[in-house]
Amino acid sequence: MRVTNDCFFLLQRLTLAGLLAAHGWTRWLNGGVPLFGGYLDATLGLPEGMGTWLAGAITAIEIIGTVLWALGKYLLPLSLVFSGIYLTGIVLVHAPEGWFVVGAGRNGCEYSVLLIVLLLTHGLRAHAQRRQLLVR
Numbered sequence: 001m002r003v004t005n006d007c008f009f010l011l012q013r014l015t016l017a018g019l020l021a022a023h024g025w026t027r028w029l030n031g032g033v034p035l036f037g038g039y040l041d042a043t044l045g046l047p048e049g050m051g052t053w054l055a056g057a058i059t060a061i062e063i064i065g066t067v068l069w070a071l072g073k074y075l076l077p078l079s080l081v082f083s084g085i086y087l088t089g090i091v092l093v094h095a096p097e098g099w100f101v102v103g104a105g106r107n108g109c110e111y112s113v114l115l116i117v118l119l120l121t122h123g124l125r126a127h128a129q130r131r132q133l134l135v136r
Contacts, residue, residue, distance in 0.1 A: 012118065012122070013072070016115070017070035018070075019115070021066040024058075024063040027059050027062075034055070037056070040052075044092075087116060094112055095109050097109070
């Protein structure tokens with residue numbers, strides 16, 4: 001069997017989908033949507049309850065969207081949505097803590113930056129392949 005770049009991208013896409021799905025499923029199964037919503041209300045100054053709605057939407061995207069993403073469906077739009085979610089997380093939570101997740105710091109933004117770069121790589125690659133802009 002010949003291993004191609006497509007095999008490596010598939011492995012990476014499935015791994016990323018699993019990592020992202022874990023966020024949504026953990027929040028959902030542990031009843032974390034209202035807590036996340038309260039955090040969003042307080043941090044962003046949203047009207048009461050709007051944060052819970054937003055947290056529910058993010059959770060649904062992380063659960064349903066990752067299945068579609070793993071299947072290779074809607075890669076660019078979902079990559080942009082996921083990147084927006086994690087970029088917001090960087091601004092609100094991780095950047096104030098610094099760069100490192102562990103070691104020289106805690107809860108920093110390095111992991112989120114990696115997720116965003118990989119998400120956009122997959123989304124833009126899929127877009128280029130559809131437009132036949134990618135040279136193999």
